[in-house]
Amino acid sequence: MTSQEQNEWQPELTDEQILAFEQKIKDEEAEKIPLVCQKESIESLEKEFQDNKPFLEKVQKLKETNDELRKCRGDGNCFFRAFAFAWFESLMRNPQIFEAGLEKLKSTTELLLSGGFQELAFEDFYDVTLNQLEQIPDSDPDLLLVNFQTEEISNSIVMHLRFVTSAYLKIHSAEYEPFLIVESISIDQFCAQEVEAFGRESDHLQITALTKALDVPVEVLYLDGSSGDHVAVHEFWPDEASKGSRKALQLIYRPGHYDILYRK
Known part of the structure; x- marks a missing residue:
């Protein structure tokens, strides 16, 4: 088969296939970097x-x-992961605000239920996040880093914060819906597509909601x-x-x- 015949035989890639291929390359590059670095x-x-x-x-x-x-891995979760690590680290450095942070995290179960989440959907993520936060008084920075570099732990914390952000936005939908870039989308649709979905990048709306939800x-x-x-x-x-x-x-x-x- 000649090179011309090969080119004619090879099907053209669709836009979706090209995007998927580019994303695959990005993901492979990202995986070379720890979830959270030194x-x-x-x-x-x-x-x-x-x-x-x-x-x-x-x-x-x-x-x-x-x-x-x-630095944090550029996998679309970098805001939530950076926020979580920085927050946990700040509680480790300041015992006076640790108890307030712990109580605020515990209160997120009520927030999630009020935001329409079933307990079965969030309890595992919540349990991991709470367990890590409760360890802070007896932990050290090196162990905190090791835990955040462990995918099961780190990603569970990311998902819990995503759900907390989503619940806060849904509860306060009247306040935040006018700020959605796509006017035809509802806050529920936005949360499902842009907040709860693992690997989706974050912007001002997510940051605003999370800081208010956790008082951070x-x-x-x-x-x-x-x-x-x-x-x-x-x-x-x-x-x-x-x-x-x-x-x-x-x-x-x-x-x-x-x-x-x-x-x-």
Whole structure:
């Protein structure tokens, strides 16, 4: 068979097949990276963006206030995984807020039931998450990292937080439905497709809902290709009254991905 005949014989790939193939490559690359990595110097971002001046300028500005980051696997779950690890780590460093965090997590069962979830659907994810949180007083950072690098544990925590976010959005649908980008979609459809689905990326709506549901403030520092060294900071506070009253978790975002950031 000639090369021309081979080309004529080979069927053209559909758009869906091309997307599936591209996703397969991304997944294979992502799996080479731990679910949650060791801390590393912020200077690693300088190497990553050494050929991208707008990003590099922002990283250099970022070094004035932050010195370390912790990368998470880019599998579509990076926001929830980064949030969870940063939250657990903050409770480990501050015993005074541990009990409040534990009680808030325990209260998510009522939230989930009110949001229309059956207990059978969430109990396994909840049990794993609660078990990991309860271990914090007697644990150490190395064990926390090992647990978050274990797929069964780490992914269960991700799913629990996805369900909590979904339940909060459904309960407060009147408040959040107007912000859906696709007007014809309901909050239930949005939650099923974009929140509860494992591997779906997160945006402002998910972040806002989760911070309110768990009463955990988050700052997201955005790296983008705009000119200048200004790093945009988006603050997500559970309510206006608590704004500035405690330290927020810090995440860093560059297009399509979240990691954990550490202040100096």
